[in-house]
Amino acid sequence: MELIIQTLVNGLLIGGIFIMIAVGFTLAFGVMDIIDFAVGEWVMLGAFAAYWLQTLVHVDPLLFFPVIMLTFGAAAYVFQPVLQSVINIKHRSAALMALAFTFGLSTFFRGAALTLWGFNNRNIVTFLSDQSINILGITLPALRVAATVFAVIITIGFMVFLNKTKTGVAIRAAAENKTIAGLMGIDGQKVARTVYAIYAALTSLAGVFIGSIFSVNPDMGLRYTAFAFFVVVAGGMGSFAGAIAAAILLGLIASFVSVYVGGAYIFLILFLFLYFVLLFFSKGILGKGL
Amino acid sequence: MKNIGSKFLALLISIVIAAILVAGCGGSTKSTAEKRDYFKVGVITSLSGAEAYGGNVTRRGYELWAETVNKKGGIKLGEKSYQVKLIFADDQSDPNAGADAAQRMITSEKVDFILGPYTSGVTMAVAPILEKYKVPMITGSAESPLIWKQKFKYTFGTIPAVDLTGSQPLATLAKEVGSKPASIAILGVNDPFSKATAEAFKAAAEKEGIKVLKYDIVPAGTDFNPLISAIKGLNPDVLAVGGHEKEHMEIIKASKSLGFMPKVFLMHYGITTPDFIKNLGKNSDYVMGATTWTPDLNYKDAVFGSTKKYVEAAKIRYGSMPDYTEAACAATGQIFTAALAKIKAIPPLNEEQREKLVKALEEVKIDSTLYGPIKFATDGAWYHNNTGLKALTIQIMQGNQIIVGPKQVKLKDPVYPVPPMSSR
Incomplete structure (x- = not known):
């Protein structure tokens, strides 16, 4: 019985980290029509940012996460027009152009990280690293709990932001229909830049947690790109709630399969699941996607 | 103007990317002359x-x-x-x-x-x-x-080959420590080397009469937390892992965060690399492994x-x-x-x-x-492999790899059961 609860908890806690990636990824898709192939590399860069904060500035990177988020947000805000100009090229499919461009970007980031920082596996130590919470025989690693709590706070904060603020409403309007939103006086370009900045900030934060829980190296991003794709497709393209549900489901499936079926079958079962979702629920598990 | 600016930036970035890619390819592609010295x-x-x-x-x-x-x-x-x-x-x-x-x-x-x-x-x-x-x-x-x-x-x-060397640490544990381990859980990453390592551990455990409680081959990049939770429930004396330094690091970190401490960790390959010891610090101590060479x-x-x-x-x-x-x-x-x-x-x-x-x-x-x-062997199952070397059991002690077996060559006695990570 304890093992079932522990497995459930493990799944929920890793799902929390996936939520952080999925929320921004889905939003970027909804507003900008881009499927960012470089999502994993934003995770990797976030993890490296945390590592360098720890190594060069000697501070606990987890306490300085706002600095990392702001830096990444600002960098993305500056960079977004470049991406936009690629998407806007006439007579080309925006989604395809973005996919090709971000694919190149991901290769570039990975190559640059390998060249600049080398091949070593690195470790981030935070004040939560060695801590865990024990409740009735269930062990909750503190870092993962913190990541999940953050994911929940961010998601709620985001919902409030999208529903209660002017910018939030503008983002939702742009996500719904760009042309009409433009006619209503919403600056589509500015909304897109804001969204891209939020997305990069969130993903870098996920990177800080992932780097602390696992390890940091230039190649760590790829698997999270795969997970992000899984979450967004299973959740229904562009569906916010669907992505959150899919992120949790992804964590739970991975956790239960590795305990009760065998580690060898994790990916087989995950992608079999995705296959059936696409076959029978083409709008995602909650039926809210495109 | 703004648009031109961003297009220029895009062009600039693509040139930089192209330059890096070209530089990255390296090596000369000049055709070699017939003669070279x-x-x-x-x-x-x-x-x-x-x-x-x-x-x-x-x-x-x-x-x-x-x-x-x-x-x-x-x-x-x-x-x-x-x-x-x-x-x-x-x-x-x-x-x-x-x-x-x-x-x-x-x-x-x-x-x-x-x-x-x-x-x-x-x-x-x-x-x-x-x-x-x-x-x-x-x-x-x-x-x-x-x-x-x-x-x-x-x-x-x-x-x-690892089937010649991987059995040594378990032989050391079975014969050269005070109370022999009774049970073992084995994880292997799904690549030809790591899988062979896990198989070698399993064969050795069975030969030495150590009960195999779990044997699982997992894909690279797996989150080890659920697996460690399941293994914690089985409470094996030894957790043996076939993989590379990155996986070993992640398993030690996951074990510590879940409060799982077997009597010894046995890991191959990568515990001898500087990264493993540097990244884990004290937590890398007492991890056991196999090798054919130490400095x-x-x-x-x-x-x-x-x-x-x-x-x-x-x-x-x-x-x-x-x-x-x-x-x-x-x-x-x-x-x-x-x-x-x-x-x-x-x-x-x-x-x-x-x-x-x-x-x-x-x-x-x-x-x-x-x-x-x-x-090199010229026939048999290890054709063209350098099979002559003796396998050694090593254990990390204060950040150094120390030979702890076999008996004839050991520099120190193996530590078993090892002190828990929390009390080091």
Whole structure:
């Protein structure tokens, strides 16, 4: 019985980290029509940012996460027009152009990280690293709990932001229909830049947690790109709630399969699941996607 | 104006990307003249991708050998000495890319022979290409027994296969500690080397009468938390893992965060690498593993002088202690040197000379290199593998790898059960 609860908890806690990636990824898709192939590399860069904060500035990177988020947000805000100009090229499919461009970007980031920082596996130590919470025989690693709590706070904060603020409403309007939103006086370009900045900030934060829980190296991003794709497709393209549900489901499936079926079958079962979702629920598990 | 600005920026970025990509490809593509007075040696290993760390461990070994040989004038054949020029190819930790790299090495770079990949997976993809073009290769790293079972004529290996070495730590635990472990859980990552390691652990555990509570092969990049939770419930005396340093690090971290502490962790390969010890600090202590070499051994060596001198040279060159893979790679070039001396073939080698070289590699026996004696098996299940070395059990103690078994050669007694991570 304890093992079932522990497995459930493990799944929920890793799902929390996936939520952080999925929320921004889905939003970027909804507003900008881009499927960012470089999502994993934003995770990797976030993890490296945390590592360098720890190594060069000697501070606990987890306490300085706002600095990392702001830096990444600002960098993305500056960079977004470049991406936009690629998407806007006439007579080309925006989604395809973005996919090709971000694919190149991901290769570039990975190559640059390998060249600049080398091949070593690195470790981030935070004040939560060695801590865990024990409740009735269930062990909750503190870092993962913190990541999940953050994911929940961010998601709620985001919902409030999208529903209660002017910018939030503008983002939702742009996500719904760009042309009409433009006619209503919403600056589509500015909304897109804001969204891209939020997305990069969130993903870098996920990177800080992932780097602390696992390890940091230039190649760590790829698997999270795969997970992000899984979450967004299973959740229904562009569906916010669907992505959150899919992120949790992804964590739970991975956790239960590795305990009760065998580690060898994790990916087989995950992608079999995705296959059936696409076959029978083409709008995602909650039926809210495109 | 704004639009033009961003287009310009886009152009600029693409130029930078293109420049980096071109620079990254490296190597010269100039066609080589018929005549050259140096040996062109291909190195295929993982310089990027998931195994970039280990790939660079092998690169260091090969590179230091070439640099040292060149400093001494080169490979001496008769009256004349020939410099060694290494041509690197990145297999990106991917067997397919490795096979492509081998093809390119042979057909466009026209290398004389090849120093082989870090991973067993890439080695098995490269080997058939070498059979086709008849170019000999020695891998100073790959340890999967599956390579040797296929009896590739042109592929050799310096490190004994893991089914010859992996059983040693369990033999030490079964025979040389106060109370023998009763149970074990075994995890292996799903690649040819790590899987073979897990199999070797399982076979050894069964032979020694240690009960196997769990045996699971998991995909690379798995989150180990759920698996460790399940293993914690089984409460084994030993957790044995076949994988590389990254997985071992993550398993130790996951175990600590879940409060799981077996009586000992047994891990292979990667606990001997500086990264493992540096990243985990005290938590890396008491982890047990298998090896065929440690920096404490002292062999005579024709190129470096001795094991000790090699270790010093490597420490100066790369700033960290070499491990057994790095050492084996540094010794690998010497086998080619000995075989070349035997057939007196000067570069560039033609097909007939390469055939002779393979034959010479089979016959050559070096009594002492910095890594130990080298002699390739010429028949049986370990065809072309250097099977002569004794396996050692090591345990990390205060950040150093200490030989704790077998009894005749141990430097310290094995610590078992080990103190929990929380009380160190």
